[in-house]
Amino acid sequence: MDVGATLGLLAQGFYSSLLIFAITLIGALPLGVLIALCRSSRFAPLAYLTRIYISIMRGTPLMLQLIAITFGPFYIFHLRLSTEWKIIACSIGFILNYAAYFAEIYRSGIQSIPQGQYEAAQVLGYTRKQTFMLIVLPQVFKRILPALGNEIITLVKDTSLAYVLGIAEMFSVAKTLAASAASMIPFAFAAIIYWVFSSLIEIVLAKIEKHFSYYSD
Template structure:
């Protein structure tokens, strides 16, 4: 098999990896906000629940979480698995896992905002929701961007874990090609794909960071 054919097959697998990446971000970035707010809540049961969720998600392997989400419907509730079950379990596990990490990043950003800004907003007549949306979050977004960028880049590489439950992403395709062709070339090509995608992500994050330079602490 020539290199162009291998690259074509790997590119098809990369499309699946890119879908996992995009859907994870679309789900986990907004989900992390209510989790972070629950973590900061003064209502103790809610705070403890959020802390437990974050602790479990960050303290156990993502691969194990995928297996749990995949098999739980069958073994716990007796629901038959379908051809879409692997894909659904993969996306759900990725979203809840990364939501926990993003929640802690949000929490650190929110806690970094001086208390005086909340008090000033209250004097100006802003509601708590308005204060959070118009004053706090713009500052938080800038402060947490480097940390968010690190997690997003890690996510690109973590998409390779989807192979564990049989999702045919790029890494599983590369493994199959290495076994059938007895060559390390598929791994080299897939490494270039991962690096190229991460490089693109870095460029996009860099441009976002520059656009946010209008705001100075």
């Protein structure tokens, strides 16, 4: 087995995994804030619908959601599926799923802020938007970083689920290489790459957590 060629092919697969990872974070992190606010809304129908959405996203397998979003248009509307659509559907599935998890993490952080801080901000003349953006959100972000970090690390590994859609991410490439070479070495290389990338993310998150440490609990 050509180690150099194997690593080159795994690197190409890792690029696809990295793309899924980045797109998911870019879409799911802000969407999670919006969903958390809807979940905490005083408008009961909106809060109830958001609760159902979160329940479905967290209560069904991500793999099943990816398959439903990707192949649903074919089975329901008999539309021809393109490679581009598979990538788009994969991104949508990951974003919707992780936004639900992030939303519950955000919500727990928001609820942990004492009500007195909202009242003090109101006395000082802050609007509700200013109170949330300038006072509440920085404290929430600091408090939820450990839980948020766990989900982000999980996302690194969950990118491998894209293989069910025929997307050539790193796991599917490793699987193909292992089958062709009758060797476990491609899987070992893939595991090392996943581990190194996860470790780098842990280091970045630790630095971010240290940066926000000036906010007292």
